[in-house]
Amino acid sequence: MSTCRYRRLVPFGLGLLALLSNVARAASGVPSDWGINIQPPVTPIAQDIMHLHMMVFYICVGIFVVVAGFMFYSIIFHRKSRGYRPATFHESTTVEIIWTIIPFVILIAMAIPATSTLLKIVNTRPGTQLLVKVTGYQWKWRYSYPKQHIAFFSSLSTPLAQIDDKAPKNPHFLLQVNHPLVLPVNEKVRFLITSNDVIHGWWVPALGIQDDAIPGFIHEGWATILKPGVYRGQCAQLCGAGHGFMPIVVKAVPQAQFVSWVKKEQAGEQIASANSAAATSKVWTKAALMTKGKQVFQTSCSVCHQASGQGVPGMFPPISAGHPFNAAPTLTAKLARRGFYKGGKIVEGPVAKHIDIVLNGISGTPMPAWGPQLSNAAIAAVITYERNAFGNHTGDIVQPSQIQAAR
Amino acid sequence: MSTATTAAHGHDSHEDHPTGLKRWIFTTNHKDIGTLYLCFSLLMFFVGGGFAMAIRAELYKPDMRFFSPEVFNQLLTEHGLIMIFGAIMPGLVGFANWMIPLMIGAPDMALPRLNNWSFWILPFGFALLIGSLFAPGGGPAGGWTLYPPLSIQGGIGTDMAILGLQILGVSSILGAINIVVTVLNMRAPGMTLMKMPMFVWTWLITAYLLIAVMPVLAGALTMLMTDRHFGTHFFNPAGGGDPVLYQHVFWFFGHPEVYIMILPAFGLISEIIPTFSRKPLFGYTSMVYATMSIAFLSFIVWGHHMFTSGMFPTSDLFFMYSTMLIAVPTGVKVFNWTATMWRGALSFETPMLFAIAFLVLFTIGGLSGVMLAMWPSDQQYHNTYFVVAHFHYVLFGGSVMAMMGAMYYWLPKWTGHMYNETLGKWHFWLTTIFFNVTFFPQHFLGLAGMPRRIPDYALQFAGWNQVSSLGAFGLGASQLLMVYILVQTIRGGAKAPAKVWEDAHGLEWTLPSPPPYHSFATPPKIT
Numbered sequence: 001m002s003t004c005r006y007r008r009l010v011p012f013g014l015g016l017l018a019l020l021s022n023v024a025r026a027a028s029g030v031p032s033d034w035g036i037n038i039q040p041p042v043t044p045i046a047q048d049i050m051h052l053h054m055m056v057f058y059i060c061v062g063i064f065v066v067v068a069g070f071m072f073y074s075i076i077f078h079r080k081s082r083g084y085r086p087a088t089f090h091e092s093t094t095v096e097i098i099w100t101i102i103p104f105v106i107l108i109a110m111a112i113p114a115t116s117t118l119l120k121i122v123n124t125r126p127g128t129q130l131l132v133k134v135t136g137y138q139w140k141w142r143y144s145y146p147k148q149h150i151a152f153f154s155s156l157s158t159p160l161a162q163i164d165d166k167a168p169k170n171p172h173f174l175l176q177v178n179h180p181l182v183l184p185v186n187e188k189v190r191f192l193i194t195s196n197d198v199i200h201g202w203w204v205p206a207l208g209i210q211d212d213a214i215p216g217f218i219h220e221g222w223a224t225i226l227k228p229g230v231y232r233g234q235c236a237q238l239c240g241a242g243h244g245f246m247p248i249v250v251k252a253v254p255q256a257q258f259v260s261w262v263k264k265e266q267a268g269e270q271i272a273s274a275n276s277a278a279a280t281s282k283v284w285t286k287a288a289l290m291t292k293g294k295q296v297f298q299t300s301c302s303v304c305h306q307a308s309g310q311g312v313p314g315m316f317p318p319i320s321a322g323h324p325f326n327a328a329p330t331l332t333a334k335l336a337r338r339g340f341y342k343g344g345k346i347v348e349g350p351v352a353k354h355i356d357i358v359l360n361g362i363s364g365t366p367m368p369a370w371g372p373q374l375s376n377a378a379i380a381a382v383i384t385y386e387r388n389a390f391g392n393h394t395g396d397i398v399q400p401s402q403i404q405a406a407r
Numbered sequence: 408m409s410t411a412t413t414a415a416h417g418h419d420s421h422e423d424h425p426t427g428l429k430r431w432i433f434t435t436n437h438k439d440i441g442t443l444y445l446c447f448s449l450l451m452f453f454v455g456g457g458f459a460m461a462i463r464a465e466l467y468k469p470d471m472r473f474f475s476p477e478v479f480n481q482l483l484t485e486h487g488l489i490m491i492f493g494a495i496m497p498g499l500v501g502f503a504n505w506m507i508p509l510m511i512g513a514p515d516m517a518l519p520r521l522n523n524w525s526f527w528i529l530p531f532g533f534a535l536l537i538g539s540l541f542a543p544g545g546g547p548a549g550g551w552t553l554y555p556p557l558s559i560q561g562g563i564g565t566d567m568a569i570l571g572l573q574i575l576g577v578s579s580i581l582g583a584i585n586i587v588v589t590v591l592n593m594r595a596p597g598m599t600l601m602k603m604p605m606f607v608w609t610w611l612i613t614a615y616l617l618i619a620v621m622p623v624l625a626g627a628l629t630m631l632m633t634d635r636h637f638g639t640h641f642f643n644p645a646g647g648g649d650p651v652l653y654q655h656v657f658w659f660f661g662h663p664e665v666y667i668m669i670l671p672a673f674g675l676i677s678e679i680i681p682t683f684s685r686k687p688l689f690g691y692t693s694m695v696y697a698t699m700s701i702a703f704l705s706f707i708v709w710g711h712h713m714f715t716s717g718m719f720p721t722s723d724l725f726f727m728y729s730t731m732l733i734a735v736p737t738g739v740k741v742f743n744w745t746a747t748m749w750r751g752a753l754s755f756e757t758p759m760l761f762a763i764a765f766l767v768l769f770t771i772g773g774l775s776g777v778m779l780a781m782w783p784s785d786q787q788y789h790n791t792y793f794v795v796a797h798f799h800y801v802l803f804g805g806s807v808m809a810m811m812g813a814m815y816y817w818l819p820k821w822t823g824h825m826y827n828e829t830l831g832k833w834h835f836w837l838t839t840i841f842f843n844v845t846f847f848p849q850h851f852l853g854l855a856g857m858p859r860r861i862p863d864y865a866l867q868f869a870g871w872n873q874v875s876s877l878g879a880f881g882l883g884a885s886q887l888l889m890v891y892i893l894v895q896t897i898r899g900g901a902k903a904p905a906k907v908w909e910d911a912h913g914l915e916w917t918l919p920s921p922p923p924y925h926s927f928a929t930p931p932k933i934t
Contacts, residue, residue, distance in 0.1 A: 030867065032867055033867050033869075033870060035851065035855030036851035036854060036855060037855070038787050038855075038856075045783075049783050049784050049786060053787065056778050067741060068770070074750070078748065079754070080753060081754065084750075084753075086686045087749075089750075090686070090687040090688065090691070096693050099738065099742045110777075110781065111728060114784075115724065115727075122723070163863060172865070173865055173866050175865045197556065198560070203790070203858070205787060209786065210787065214650055215556060216650065236790035237715075238554070239557060244476060312477050315477050328562040328563040329563075330562075331562065
């Protein structure tokens with residue numbers, strides 16, 4: 001135990017020292033314990049940013065030391081209690097001109113490298129070899145490679161139990177996803193970043209990229225990753241309840257490995273679409289739907305409706321029928337119109353409307369359209385689950401073919 | 408004839424001095440209204456501080472423990488709005504109300520009834536803003552900036568907050584007009600503009616900023632409201648609108664707003680430092696011009712809040728250069744204060760301690776501001792805890808510390824009693840130490856990669872978050888001591904002389920402590 005305590009104290013004490021000597025001891029691509037500086041850069045942009053950051057930091061420390069030096073000299077030596085007699089001067093044009101010009105010159109010295117780095121960062125197009133489209137969703141990312149015909153969602157894979165402190169935490173707690181973005185090293189990758197709903201921020205510190213994902217805008221960025229590895233980042237712009245739970249994981253691999261990943265992914269998509277067609281035409285048992293439904297509910301629905309299905313009072317309606325729900329009339333009216341709300345309580349509405357809500361969302365509320373995001377089987381399963389769990393006993397079974405028909 | 412009417416009217420209002428609750432509701436006296444503003448600010452400081460304690464409690468460990476993420480977002484939104492619009496702005500207006508007439512030798516504010524109204528609409532605004540938390544669906548959860556489309560998703564609580572903010576905006580505009588009219592018309596004969604105390608100067612400039620930008624906020628909020636309820640699409644891309652437009656409009660208000668919160672604090676510090684240095688303020692004229700330049704620059708730097716919004720590179724460059732330029736006049740101010748202390752005969756009563764802490768902490772916040780101004784490195788700082796640390800250094804270490812110092816500076820003048828110096832020093836040291844324990848580690852968290860406004864975080868951030876939370880609890884608890892000192896001083900204590908501090912200059916010190924209810928009925932002579 002005691003060694004453990006010491007191990008924690010050492011970096012604590014050496015913290016500032018490490019910052020000053022710019023020792024980047026962090027494991028690559030993740031924040032480090034008691035980390036105090038920007039994560040080690042792995043792209044030319046991130047390296048330039050790091051240099052600029054350290055240069056400006058040292059200049060600022062220098063200025064602070066000089067200003068605080070004068071201040072504390074005065075505090076120590078020009079004290080009334082030491083019998084110091086006050087001077088009477090109250091202006092000096094020369095001095096004032098000097099301390100207007102010196103900061104100006106320092107600023108110009110900082111502006112020059114800043115400008116050249118800025119121009120490098122915004123120079124997204126020349127030499128692009130791979131194009132990746134990044135779309136923010138509440139609360140996950142969708143990556144697509146238009147030329148390779150690959151597209152997938154990437155969402156948090158940390159189990160709820162760890163977030164609720166009911167299970168020991170993975171070292172990559174909240175920084176792990178089900179499907180990372182895979183990129184080749186030493187290739188200029190151009191990102192086209194946008195959003196499907198609210199503003200998100202696509203930020204991967206090791207890559208030196210932070211670009212807001214704004215609906216209706218395409219924001220361009222680029223990276224040439226110099227070192228294979230796994231680089232983790234997070235959504236940087238407040239985007240609602242799940243803002244802290246939509247990490248970014250970038251896996252940089254050598255060129256050959258990337259090519260084989262693309263092939264596997266393309267084949268996988270074909271298999272998946274074949275599987276999905278097969279899954280749609282197949283008749284599922286209730287038990288199978290319930291098992292899959294629970295899993296879908298936990299990954300896609302529980303952020304708002306909670307794992308307990310009780311929702312959040314006033315905000316996210318419960319799934320369990322008979323549960324009172326007191327919310328803004330604009331929201332309850334939308335639920336009532338679909339047959340899911342009566343007399344201040346959530347009620348079990350018709351199956352067709354349930355399918356409509358999950359497929360198309362409810363506009364003007366945070367309920368998204370899951371149609372483009374989930375397979376027929378997943379939607380059928382989650383609806384079946386919702387209608388037979390949390391104290392609901394409709395006994396309804398929804399088959400994937402019904403979803404296909406409703407699309 | 409006219410003299411007779413004025414005299415009769417004046418006589419009338421002097422007689423009319425209700426007591427009890429009525430005194431406070433109907434008062435048109437600048438001292439009473441100043442007291443109301445300051446008490447209100449203190450109350451909001453504790454409400455907003457309560458939210459801060461809740462936020463730091465949730466962030467003490469990497470778990471979801473006390474609040475759901477949605478409630479957490481409401482807490483951080485309310486914390487920001489209340490501290491800005493409830494604690495800092497009314498606090499500074501309170502100082503203006505109390506001190507500007509005393510400093511310029513005026514009998515009262517120029518528009519006393521307007522003054523009453525601009526205070527008394529505040530409680531209604533805050534009833535809406537705080538009451539929104541109890542609305543179905545809870546309060547606003549999109550951060551104090553209320554960026555659409557996220558803020559379009561909120562429930563009725565968001566509408567309540569928007570209406571509350573509109574009311575606060577009206578209050579600020581009225582208060583600002585009153586200050587401008589008072590300063591320009593009510594100065595004692597002989598007090599030229601360039602003889603005004605620095606606090607009056609900074610408030611005059613701030614008042615112009617308020618008049619210029621509060622209507623812009625009103626416009627942004629109105630567009631948000633019509634987008635939410637009346638089918639407009641100002642900010643909705645699906646209807647041809649533009650979410651980034653909101654950011655431009657909001658920050659055109661929002662950046663001058665930052666200076667609205669710091670310029671009067673500069674004024675307060677410029678009063679305190681010369682007194683305890685026993686030496687006149689260094690470079691008065693350049694201080695005035697530096698304040699004006701900062702105010703001007705504040706209108707052309709708003710884009711640095713949008714360095715990750717994907718503006719044109721030319722805009723990014725423009726905003727980077729203009730933002731860096733602010734360092735020049737701000738530097739002039741810091742150097743002037745240091746030069747005022749240089750070769751003075753310093754003594755370290757509580758107000759001076761707070762002023763020195765202001766100098767050091769504001770300089771740290773200013774320098775991290777220079778770092779943030781660099782567009783390329785800002786790509787790594789934007790939306791992180793580095794920003795949170797930066798603006799707490801300038802707003803808490805800056806504005807709030809300046810107000811605390813000014814409170815101790817003028818408390819004997821206001822109440823006629825000396826405060827307890829030992830306890831005052833305790834309050835200072837506890838506040839300063841815990842402030843740094845709370846906010847310094849947040850620089851590290853931001854650089855290491857922790858985004859702001861998240862309710863839960865990766866394990867690697869656990870260490871510094873724990874330190875920061877412990878500091879925050881200490882910082883919050885230390886403020887109870889301030890309330891104790893305040894109550895103690897109001898209720899009694901050693902009698903304060905007219906000139907409380909040995910080397911204080913200014914008209915307020917020519918009046919007895921406490922000053923009579925109506926002071927400077929005949930203007931003083933300025934020599």
